[in-house]
Amino acid sequence: MPSTLSRRYILGRVSLYGGAILLALWTLAPLYLIALAAFSTRQATFQWPKPFLPTDFSIDTMQFFVNSRGVLDSVRNSIIVALLTIAGSLVLGAPGGYALARFRFRGKEGISLGLLISKMFPTAILSIPLAVTFLQLDLYDSLWGVALVHIAMALPFVIIVTAGIFVGVPRDLEEVAQTLGCNRLQAFLRVVLPLALPGLAAAAIFTFVISWNEVFAATILTLRNRTLPAQVLSGLNDSPLYYRYAGGFFMIVPALIFIFLIRRYLLNLWGNIVR
Amino acid sequence: MRVKSETILPYSLLVPTLIFVILLIVVPIGQAFLLAFQAPDSSFTFAHFQKMANDTSFGDALRFTFLLLIFIVPMQVVLAIIMALLIHTRFKGHTLFLYIYAIPLAISDLAAGIAWLSIFTERGYLNSILNQLGIFDKPFLFLSYQNLPAMFGTIVVAESWRATAIVMTILLAGLQVIPRDYFEAADVFGATTLKRTLFVVLPLLRPSLQNALIIRTIFAFQTFAVVFALAGRVIPVLAGESYNWYVANRNPNIAAAYAVLVLIFTVAATWFYLHFFQTSAAEAGYD
Amino acid sequence: MAGIRFQSIRKVFGKTVAADSVSLEIRDGEFMVLLGPSGCGKTTLLRCLAGLEHVDGGRVFIGDRDVTDRAPRDRRIAMVFQSYAVFPHLTVFDNIAFGLKMQGRPRDEIKRRVEESARLLELTDFLKRYPAQLSGGQRQRVAVARAIVMQAAVLLMDEPLSNLDALLRLQMRAELKRLHQEIKATTIYVTHDQVEALSLGDRIAVMQSGRIVQCDVPMNIYDYPANKFVGGFIGTPPMNFLPGVVHANGDGPTVVVGESHLAPAPAFAHALSAKNGEPILLGIRPENLTLAPNQQANTIRARVRVVEPLGSHKLLTMQVGTEISKVSVAPDQRVAPNEDVWLHFDPEKIRWMDAATGEAISATVE
Numbered sequence: 001m002p003s004t005l006s007r008r009y010i011l012g013r014v015s016l017y018g019g020a021i022l023l024a025l026w027t028l029a030p031l032y033l034i035a036l037a038a039f040s041t042r043q044a045t046f047q048w049p050k051p052f053l054p055t056d057f058s059i060d061t062m063q064f065f066v067n068s069r070g071v072l073d074s075v076r077n078s079i080i081v082a083l084l085t086i087a088g089s090l091v092l093g094a095p096g097g098y099a100l101a102r103f104r105f106r107g108k109e110g111i112s113l114g115l116l117i118s119k120m121f122p123t124a125i126l127s128i129p130l131a132v133t134f135l136q137l138d139l140y141d142s143l144w145g146v147a148l149v150h151i152a153m154a155l156p157f158v159i160i161v162t163a164g165i166f167v168g169v170p171r172d173l174e175e176v177a178q179t180l181g182c183n184r185l186q187a188f189l190r191v192v193l194p195l196a197l198p199g200l201a202a203a204a205i206f207t208f209v210i211s212w213n214e215v216f217a218a219t220i221l222t223l224r225n226r227t228l229p230a231q232v233l234s235g236l237n238d239s240p241l242y243y244r245y246a247g248g249f250f251m252i253v254p255a256l257i258f259i260f261l262i263r264r265y266l267l268n269l270w271g272n273i274v275r
Numbered sequence: 276m277r278v279k280s281e282t283i284l285p286y287s288l289l290v291p292t293l294i295f296v297i298l299l300i301v302v303p304i305g306q307a308f309l310l311a312f313q314a315p316d317s318s319f320t321f322a323h324f325q326k327m328a329n330d331t332s333f334g335d336a337l338r339f340t341f342l343l344l345i346f347i348v349p350m351q352v353v354l355a356i357i358m359a360l361l362i363h364t365r366f367k368g369h370t371l372f373l374y375i376y377a378i379p380l381a382i383s384d385l386a387a388g389i390a391w392l393s394i395f396t397e398r399g400y401l402n403s404i405l406n407q408l409g410i411f412d413k414p415f416l417f418l419s420y421q422n423l424p425a426m427f428g429t430i431v432v433a434e435s436w437r438a439t440a441i442v443m444t445i446l447l448a449g450l451q452v453i454p455r456d457y458f459e460a461a462d463v464f465g466a467t468t469l470k471r472t473l474f475v476v477l478p479l480l481r482p483s484l485q486n487a488l489i490i491r492t493i494f495a496f497q498t499f500a501v502v503f504a505l506a507g508r509v510i511p512v513l514a515g516e517s518y519n520w521y522v523a524n525r526n527p528n529i530a531a532a533y534a535v536l537v538l539i540f541t542v543a544a545t546w547f548y549l550h551f552f553q554t555s556a557a558e559a560g561y562d
Numbered sequence: 563m564a565g566i567r568f569q570s571i572r573k574v575f576g577k578t579v580a581a582d583s584v585s586l587e588i589r590d591g592e593f594m595v596l597l598g599p600s601g602c603g604k605t606t607l608l609r610c611l612a613g614l615e616h617v618d619g620g621r622v623f624i625g626d627r628d629v630t631d632r633a634p635r636d637r638r639i640a641m642v643f644q645s646y647a648v649f650p651h652l653t654v655f656d657n658i659a660f661g662l663k664m665q666g667r668p669r670d671e672i673k674r675r676v677e678e679s680a681r682l683l684e685l686t687d688f689l690k691r692y693p694a695q696l697s698g699g700q701r702q703r704v705a706v707a708r709a710i711v712m713q714a715a716v717l718l719m720d721e722p723l724s725n726l727d728a729l730l731r732l733q734m735r736a737e738l739k740r741l742h743q744e745i746k747a748t749t750i751y752v753t754h755d756q757v758e759a760l761s762l763g764d765r766i767a768v769m770q771s772g773r774i775v776q777c778d779v780p781m782n783i784y785d786y787p788a789n790k791f792v793g794g795f796i797g798t799p800p801m802n803f804l805p806g807v808v809h810a811n812g813d814g815p816t817v818v819v820g821e822s823h824l825a826p827a828p829a830f831a832h833a834l835s836a837k838n839g840e841p842i843l844l845g846i847r848p849e850n851l852t853l854a855p856n857q858q859a860n861t862i863r864a865r866v867r868v869v870e871p872l873g874s875h876k877l878l879t880m881q882v883g884t885e886i887s888k889v890s891v892a893p894d895q896r897v898a899p900n901e902d903v904w905l906h907f908d909p910e911k912i913r914w915m916d917a918a919t920g921e922a923i924s925a926t927v928e
Binding site: 017020023024026027029030031032036037045046047048049050061092093096099102103105108114118120121122123124125129130131132133141142149151152159179184207212214215218219220232233234236237238241244245249251252254255256258259263266267268 | 282402436501542
């Protein structure tokens with residue numbers, strides 16, 4: 001009896017780890033392969049059959065991509081837009097999140113529902129009319145214009161995520177600070193903010209990812225001042241394969257880093273997003 | 276005085292956001308409808324929609340968008356449930372696997388499309404491995420209009436790969452809310468792992484599943500960059516058509532008509548899920 | 563140092579009235595306990611005093627200052643929260659120093675005063691630690707030290723001991739009493755624990771559904787509860803209640819309980835005579851009931867149901883007619899379950915109450 005039990009246990013463990021590893025391979029394989037493709041020579045793109053080990057490692061393709069016209073500018077643009085998006089959505093959204101977390105007020109349910117609904121809107125329905133408006137306002141082909149749309153897209157998420165973060169800071173701490181001589185703002189700055197900072201940083205990174213990856217609005221709203229995804233997308237059909245591989249890999253790298261940085265917050269950020 | 280400032284405070288914290296939302300979400304949506312329904316003389320018209328519907332790509336775009344939805348969403352959900360349940364057993368090293376499974380969260384559909392392009396392209400990695408296994412001696416053209424089902428399949432695979440992570444995190448977050456007692460109670464009654472999953476875990480996961488389905492369906496209607504990367508314009512989709520009408524044809528009216536159509540589908544799908552699942556508060560009692 | 567005055571305080575949350583026109587005066591240096599079950603409004607009253615809630619009516623005075631519309635920081639109060647609310651991102655030193663730093667005190671004064679209150683609460687060895695490295699009891703001490711270092715006129719404590727385990731709670735209770743004797747700040751202490759209230763309070767204000775039902779020194783609260791609620795809330799086990807009917811004749815009133823006639827103490831003769839024929843409630847504490855060997859004046863037949871030896875005394879559960887009464891007897895009292903005994907009621911210790919309202923009937927002083 002004990003031996004059958006332990007055999008069942010071992011069998012269970014084996015299938016557990018086997019399954020887990022299989023799924024990990026499924027997730028990692030494309031990442032490995034695109035890295036392999038991006039770090040081969042340009043000629044190797046047309047080689048067939050391809051090697052599965054980095055036998056001809058080369059930065060030739062990446063060099064070509066980075067030196068292509070508009071790429072470095074687009075990377076810079078992407079970073080600027082993402083930073084503007086972080087700043088804008090946190091400055092606008094965090095106070096709202098705080099209000100939802102701390103106060104009971106008339107209209108709160110309505111606002112929460114509104115946020116929920118505004119996350120539903122397709123990017124297209126925002127970007128197309130805004131492209132038309134921005135043309136009139138001279139915001140077309142400007143990074144500000146793209147950042148505004150990205151803020152609009154990120155804002156509902158940021159409010160909900162920051163509300164969750166502020167709920168996690170006990171109200172008592174703020175109140176005790178008030179009895180110890182702080183006004184509301186001081187209590188927030190000295191007590192709530194330091195405690196919320198890791199969560200807010202994670203929210204900022206999350207916002208960066210939204211902006212860094214966004215392609216539809218960025219392409220529609222720009223012509224020369226492309227962000228990186230817009231740059232890659234607009235030239236997708238008439239650029240060589242190795243250019244695309246390098247571009248794809250380039251876009252993926254920050255994702256890997258950021259997911260690692262905010263791994264502790266994964267479930268809070270993405271998991272509860274729809275609530 | 277103080278009483279008053281206390282009541283006003285939450286509103287004043289929300290005012291900047293509300294103004295921004297009105298200017299950059301509410302007004303544009305109104306404008307989108309105007310673009311889609313307004314004739315040059317400002318009168319109401321269905322002309323843009325008629326032109327959209329008469330376009331040769333429209334039928335295909337509609338069909339492919341829904342086909343993608345039908346294939347991608349179930350695949351993602353099944354994969355994500357398996358991943359989430361695996362992680363939730365908290366086996367040794369599960370945090371590493373969670374990190375790995377979550378990586379695609381931060382990868383754009385464009386980048387995902389390109390990554391899979393390196394696999395599915397004529398001289399790509401899939402053909403290389405098929406060749407080395409001796410299955411084909413010549414590359415198989417996955418990404419050719421002559422093999423439309425294969426091409427469609429590559430999109431399903433790429434998009435499932437990318438977005439499974441989102442579904443998984445939503446489900447995992449939902450799993451963590453379920454008190455462990457439920458699992459233990461099932462153990463006490465001698466439930467096998469399979470039975471426990473089917474009859475205890477999945478019903479309790481229904482609210483999260485609903486959320487995941489809503490968000491995935493919404494995004495599935497917007498799929499476009501991954502399709503562009505793998506299929507160019509051979510497989511049209513609704514969001515892609517909207518993009519093309521604006522960028523290539525410089526026609527914001529028809530682009531807006533497509534956008535409105537996507538919005539209508541989005542709302543309808545959300546309503547469908549909310550109606551279809553109908554999780555009552557009492558049923559989700561732990562929530 | 564300052565006294566406190568609540569003047570017709572009203573506070574409503576939605577449809578719940580948390581404070582219903584509460585008036586209360588607390589003397590300078592007094593230790594006042596607000597006691598009541600959860601939801602009775604005691605914490606709300608404290609928070610109104612701290613300025614963390616805004617009253618819907620009435621005024622709050624600290625000393626002779628009307629602080630009703632002042633922010634918490636302008637009230638010269640210090641508060642200890644039930645959750646301790648120790649700042650997790652600050653060391654013990656910085657936690658205690660927080661308020662002094664907000665006041666912009668000079669560095670050496672801060673150091674001196676923090677070290678002094680740390681010594682008072684035996685925290686000197688922990689000043690460099692973070693709250694996460696402390697036990698629950700130590701965190702509680704930090705919260706107290708952080709409040710007393712302010713040398714505020716008024717010290718507010720909201721159930722400060724309720725999150726501690728039983729032994730630690732006993733210890734800290736004595737500590738807090740000693741502390742109050744040393745610093746003599748006017749203290750308002752909220753608790754639902756009647757033992758804490760009796761042990762700590764100079765006076766106790768018992769609250770029920772947003773009102774103060776009795777405010778008096780502990781022994782009066784214990785011996786002379788103002789109504790059935792107070793008698794039933796205070797004491798372990800609480801006061802026993804038995805229904806009876808008043809019979810008034812020429813010799814003065816008697817109260818019929820079951821088959822027995824009890825003669826009330828002379829001070830109540832007048833008040834009870836007026837209630838001839840009416841139902842009445844008899845309240846008596848378990849320790850004021852004794853076992854009598856045979857039928858005597860003021861005895862009632864009762865049957866022993868349960869005997870619980872508790873070391874210092876024996877607790878008996880008795881059936882008196884259809885009612886259950888608890889009786890506390892000496893540990894060496896010989897008594898067995900299902901034994902029929904005579905219970906003697908000490909007339910001087912009986913609290914008579916109106917059967918309908920539960921209000922105590924006051925003695926007439928002649």
